[in-house]
Amino acid sequence: xxxxxxxxxxxxxxxxxxxxxxxxxxxxxxxxxxxxxxxxxxxxxxxxxxxxxxxxxxxxxxxxxxxxxxxxxxxxxxxxxxxxxxxxxxxxxxxxxxxxxxxxxxxxxxxxxxx
Amino acid sequence: xxxxxxxxxxxxxxxxxxxxxxxxxxxxxxxxxxxxxxxxxxxxxxxxxxxxxxxxxxxxxxxxxxxxxxxxxxxxxxxxxxxxxxxxxxxxxxxxxxxxxxxxxxxxxxxxxx
Numbered sequence: 001x002x003x004x005x006x007x008x009x010x011x012x013x014x015x016x017x018x019x020x021x022x023x024x025x026x027x028x029x030x031x032x033x034x035x036x037x038x039x040x041x042x043x044x045x046x047x048x049x050x051x052x053x054x055x056x057x058x059x060x061x062x063x064x065x066x067x068x069x070x071x072x073x074x075x076x077x078x079x080x081x082x083x084x085x086x087x088x089x090x091x092x093x094x095x096x097x098x099x100x101x102x103x104x105x106x107x108x109x110x111x112x113x114x115x
Numbered sequence: 116x117x118x119x120x121x122x123x124x125x126x127x128x129x130x131x132x133x134x135x136x137x138x139x140x141x142x143x144x145x146x147x148x149x150x151x152x153x154x155x156x157x158x159x160x161x162x163x164x165x166x167x168x169x170x171x172x173x174x175x176x177x178x179x180x181x182x183x184x185x186x187x188x189x190x191x192x193x194x195x196x197x198x199x200x201x202x203x204x205x206x207x208x209x210x211x212x213x214x215x216x217x218x219x220x221x222x223x224x225x226x227x228x229x
Contacts, residue, residue, distance in 0.1 A: 089158070
């Protein structure tokens with residue numbers, strides 16, 4: 001059972017475009033929703049994260065939108081650049097109790113930003 | 116600041132062989148994790164540890180074993196390697212108690228079982 005569903009699987013945008021990656025979760029106990037960025041041959045690295053008490057968080061060109069009632073969250077990349085080409089993973093975790101802080105990952109989105 | 120260090124980076128094993136993937140972190144993190152990453156499948160948790168001497172199974176533990184004798188080290192043992200264990204393995208650590216709860220990942224070990 002996949003608890004975090006991510007779409008699309010791949011995405012190609014022109015430089016300056018705004019790619020949007022969507023994730024949906026099932027477990028209402030999740031209370032931490034990070035996005036990780038992974039370049040080829042490297043480990044994932046935290047990009048931005050949100051908790052369910054806010055509906056939006058922005059860091060530089062990256063924005064997370066969060067809809068608690070729909071159990072969905074998304075990543076927007078403003079003014080995308082070729083250097084943003086990477087695989088992006090959404091994830092979710094529970095902060096309390098047994099199994100705390102274990103990240104459940106989506107399957108990833110391979111983003112290509114073409115000049 | 117080395118962060119999370121994994122060795123080796125690449126390894127080819129024959130079916131039935133065994134090996135240990137090494138992971139060490141220098142951030143004094145209490146939680147450590149092992150994930151495997153298969154193409155198009157995201158990362159799946161194999162084992163995790165909440166502190167020295169304490170380990171527990173994740174989503175896909177079969178065929179693996181772990182130990183955590185120190186805060187810094189969290190080796191992953193493969194016994195009787197099988198082709199299904201061909202994957203990229205990532206070790207990660209985090210400090211529970213940090214409100215951001217960021218997990219730091221190593222560079223990965225690419226394992227091929229033939």
